[in-house]
Amino acid sequence: MMIDTSLVAGENxxxxxxxxxxxxxxxxxxxxxxxxxDAIKAKVAAYGVAxxxxxxxxxxxxxxxxxxxxxxxxxxxxLEDCSVIQQLTRATPNxxxxxxxxxxxxxxxxxxxxSLGLGFDAMNSNTFQDQDGQPLSYKFGSxxxxxxxxxxxxxxxxxxxxxxxxxxxxxxxxxxIGDGSNFPGQANFTRQFERYLDAAKAIYAELPDDWRLFTExxxxxxxxxxxxxxxxxxxxMIAQELGEKAYCLVDLGxxxxxxxxxMIVARLIQFGKLGGFHFxxxxxxxxxxxxxxxxxxxxFLVFNELVDAETRKAPGFDPAHMLDQSHNVTDPIESxxxxxxxxxxxxxxxxxVDRSALEGFQDTNDALMATTTLKTAFRTDVEPILAMxxxxxxxxxxxxxxxxxxxxxxxxxxxxxxxxxxxGGIV
Ligand SMILES: [Mn+2]
Numbered sequence: 001m002m003i004d005t006s007l008v009a010g011e012n013x014x015x016x017x018x019x020x021x022x023x024x025x026x027x028x029x030x031x032x033x034x035x036x037x038d039a040i041k042a043k044v045a046a047y048g049v050a051x052x053x054x055x056x057x058x059x060x061x062x063x064x065x066x067x068x069x070x071x072x073x074x075x076x077x078x079l080e081d082c083s084v085i086q087q088l089t090r091a092t093p094n095x096x097x098x099x100x101x102x103x104x105x106x107x108x109x110x111x112x113x114x115s116l117g118l119g120f121d122a123m124n125s126n127t128f129q130d131q132d133g134q135p136l137s138y139k140f141g142s143x144x145x146x147x148x149x150x151x152x153x154x155x156x157x158x159x160x161x162x163x164x165x166x167x168x169x170x171x172x173x174x175x176x177i178g179d180g181s182n183f184p185g186q187a188n189f190t191r192q193f194e195r196y197l198d199a200a201k202a203i204y205a206e207l208p209d210d211w212r213l214f215t216e217x218x219x220x221x222x223x224x225x226x227x228x229x230x231x232x233x234x235x236x237m238i239a240q241e242l243g244e245k246a247y248c249l250v251d252l253g254x255x256x257x258x259x260x261x262x263m264i265v266a267r268l269i270q271f272g273k274l275g276g277f278h279f280x281x282x283x284x285x286x287x288x289x290x291x292x293x294x295x296x297x298x299x300f301l302v303f304n305e306l307v308d309a310e311t312r313k314a315p316g317f318d319p320a321h322m323l324d325q326s327h328n329v330t331d332p333i334e335s336x337x338x339x340x341x342x343x344x345x346x347x348x349x350x351x352x353v354d355r356s357a358l359e360g361f362q363d364t365n366d367a368l369m370a371t372t373t374l375k376t377a378f379r380t381d382v383e384p385i386l387a388m389x390x391x392x393x394x395x396x397x398x399x400x401x402x403x404x405x406x407x408x409x410x411x412x413x414x415x416x417x418x419x420x421x422x423x424g425g426i427v
Contacts, residue, residue, distance in 0.1 A: 002084045002116070003406045008396050011405060015387075015397040022384040030380075033354065037385060040351050045389040049279065049343045050094040050121035050322040053102050055336055056081040059288065059326030068331060070413030075102040076112050077416060081333055083116035088402055090395035091340040094121040096322050097170075099161045100131055106167035113168070121172070122214060122276070122320055123165035127154040128178035128222065141179040143199035144192045144228050151199045158203045166208060172275075172320060173207070174249055175200070176216035180223025180230075189226065196228050197241055204242045213246045214275040214320070215239065218254035221286055231255075232264045239273045247275025251324055252291075252302070253282040262301040269309045269317060276320030277302075279343055288326035290335050292342030299342065300378050303350035311355060331409055337399045341386055348385050352377040 027037035056078050058068040072078040079095060086092045095118055097109075113120060127142030135153065140146065142154035154177075162173055179196065181187040200215070207213055217235040220227055229235055235248040248268050255261055268274035281287070281294040292299045309317045321343065327335045354373055361370035387397045396402035 001087055002080055003087055003402070003408060007406050008088070008402050011402040012391060012397045016391065019384060019387050019391065019397055023388050026381070026384045030352070033352075035352060040348055040382075041385050041389050041392075043351055044344055044348050044385055045090075045393055047344055047347055048091060048093045048321070049340050050096045050320070051082045051085055051092045051336055051340070052096050052098070052124075052278075052322060052324050053078045053082070054098050055323060055325050055327065056085075056332045058332060059328050061328065066328070067418050068409075069418065070409050070411075070416045071419060073416055073419070075104050075109065077412070078102070079109075079112050079116055079118060080412075083118055084333055084403065084408055085336050085340065086116075086118060088390075088396040088399035089337050089340050090390050090393035091344055092323075092336070093117075094119045096121040096124060096174075097164075097168075098124040098126060099157075099164060100126060103164070106164055110168045120165070120168045120170045121322060122174045123161045123170050123172065124174045124176070125158045125161045127157055128176070138178075141192075141228075142177050143175075144177070144179040144196035146195070151195060155199050155202045159206050162203075162206060162208070162211070165211075171208075171210055172212045172214055173203070174214040174216055174276075175203070176218065176249075176251075177229065178222045178227075180220070180225070180227035182223060182225050184225060187226065192228055193234075197238065200238060200242060204246060207245055209245075211245060212275060212320075213242065214249035215246065216249040216251055216254070216278065218251065218286065219256055232268065236268065236271070236273055239275075246273075248273050249275045249278065249320075251278035251280070251286075252299075253278075253280045253286040253288055253324075257284065261298065262305050265302055265305045266308075269305065269314050272314075272316045274317070274319050276322065278322055278324030279339065280323065280325045288324065290325055290327070290330075290342070291323060291339035292346065293339075296342065296346070297378060299346040300349050301374075303346040304353060304374065304377075307347070307350040307353065308355070333403060333409070334400050337403065341399070344386050344389075345382055348382040349377050349380060352380055352382070 030037045057071050072081055082095045127138050130137050136150040143151060145151050204213055215235055215238050217229045217231050219230050232248060239246040239248050250265060252261060279291040281289040281291055283294050323339050358370055358373045361373060391397050
């Protein structure tokens with residue numbers, strides 16, 4: 001454990017009596033609604049959201065990056081930071097790696113992760129920037145590039161990600177490409193998408209049988225006129241074209257403002273193609289802000305669809321849950337802990353929705369009572385459920401407070417020098 005367990009226990013000690021009272025009171029209130037608080041707590045306790053390795057470094061914008069103290073220097077430092085998040089929240093058992101940023105000997109990666117009690121989630125490939133020594137450039141695209149050699153290089157990179165993933169126990173590959181165009185006429189939409197599909201099929205052909213391929217759509221940026229995989233419609237076509245192991249990944253920040261993301265989620269569930277999520281929040285574009293920091297109601301509405309699917313046992317429903325954020329002004333560990341708890345909170349609130357009442361209101365066209373049914377669940381302060389689940393799972397009742405009193409950041413700052421250039425930005 002990266003943080004002294006007796007310190008966490010001491011922190012918890014000062015909060016346990018209040019928590020027990022709050023949990024009992026909430027239990028009584030939920031009981032009146034016919035809901036068992038312990039059943040909700042069990043589901044929350046079993047829930048996990050993966051942490052992105054790149055999220056524990058301080059991010060930046062295209063204008064600047066202001067480094068934080070004690071930033072991780074490499075993947076092994078990153079794994080230690082990720083384990084702090086898991087130790088205190090008990091909500092983030094897995095880490096998602098980005099290659100080549102996190103490239104290291106797979107045996108060492110696996111050994112380090114297991115020593116910290118962590119596993120690995122989906123692998124992420126990177127063909128949106130050039131790496132040192134790379135023969136061909138991705139300036140004009142990767143999987144959809146006009147040059148066959150460049151496309152092949154991008155395919156090979158994805159296959160390498162699968163190989164590393166196999167060695168460390170991952171079972172999914174997430175592909176996001178920056179391919180697109182900046183000028184009308186620069187690219188032929190049809191031919192460009194044909195090239196993308198051919199390249200994606202070459203990757204899919206090498207995907208192990210027990211793996212899933214997630215393709216991630218994004219409306220714009222870095223390409224500003226057109227993007228090859230720009231929305232869920234194109235993403236769905238890709239998943240259909242590739243086959244049954246191909247699914248769509250929904251990054252909450254990758255849509256037009258005001259897009260009805262929860263409805264996109266419902267559609268993908270209905271047709272068996274929801275692969276998973278990159279949770280974050282946004283105000284204007286792909287802001288990569290902390291999950292639930294801007295629009296917690298939208299996050300709840302997404303989870304409302306997920307719980308609906310879980311409840312009716314939608315066929316093939318098994319989405320991967322991951323955070324994908326860039327932390328520019330906060331301590332990344334604190335942001336990721338809070339965000340993981342926000343995801344859990346939305347899940348707990350969605351579990352409180354009275355689904356049979358909702359269905360009745362929907363069938364009788366009682367719009368007001370239908371929406372009130374959702375609001376009743378959303379307005380419930382489920383914090384005692386989350387905190388009790390953490391406490392019983394060996395985590396911290398108040399993770400940020402425990403983290404600060406442990407002085408973890410100051411301690412690692414002594415051994416990790418400040419680095420200004422490198423690190424993940426908004427991707
Ligand atoms: Mn993403």
